[in-house]
Amino acid sequence: MTAKKILMLVGDYVEDYEIMVPFQALQMVGHSVDAVCPDKKAGEKIRTAAVHDFEGDQTYSEKPGHNFILNATFAELEIQTYDALVIPGGRAPEYIRCKSKVIEITRVFAQADKPIAAICHGLQLLAAADLLQNKKCTGYPACAPEINIAGGTYIDVPVDQAVVDGNLVTAPAWSAHPQWLAEFLKLLGTRVEHH
Incomplete structure (x- = not known):
């Protein structure tokens, strides 16, 4: 297997599982992963938001x-x-997409047709970068209007499923990690042997 070098665009209050799981799993199979945040340096911390829980309110609650x-x-x-x-979800995509350098970086990957994996609210960044034209994708259901306005086609899939369209693999939430990461590994040309 050829080890790939993968970039993760993150920020404060990124969803805990959606940064931790891909960051660790992609390294586990031999890839290198660089997690970066605008205006922050290696060794600095970001806060994550976790346990997006459904407790009977109109939307999910959030815990540190x-x-x-x-x-x-x-x-x-x-x-x-x-x-x-890789673009994890949570609250980070909503505000890091306002930085022109983040948009520029995201577009470089799309223009080079390199694999892009986005999950949950990560689709907000792809919509802001105008990269969803004629793309079939999924994301957190509350992002469906942005996906459609950006010229994409929002596909409503079960929470544990992923959608692949060319170089783009998307998923609604962290429950889809097994499927989402498996499809991303295929795009990376990574073979995992099952015994």
């Missing part, structure tokens, strides 16, 4: 998650050295 230590510095990125992009 683990602190996550960034392992790369946003300002020092050499984008062309990366093979793929």
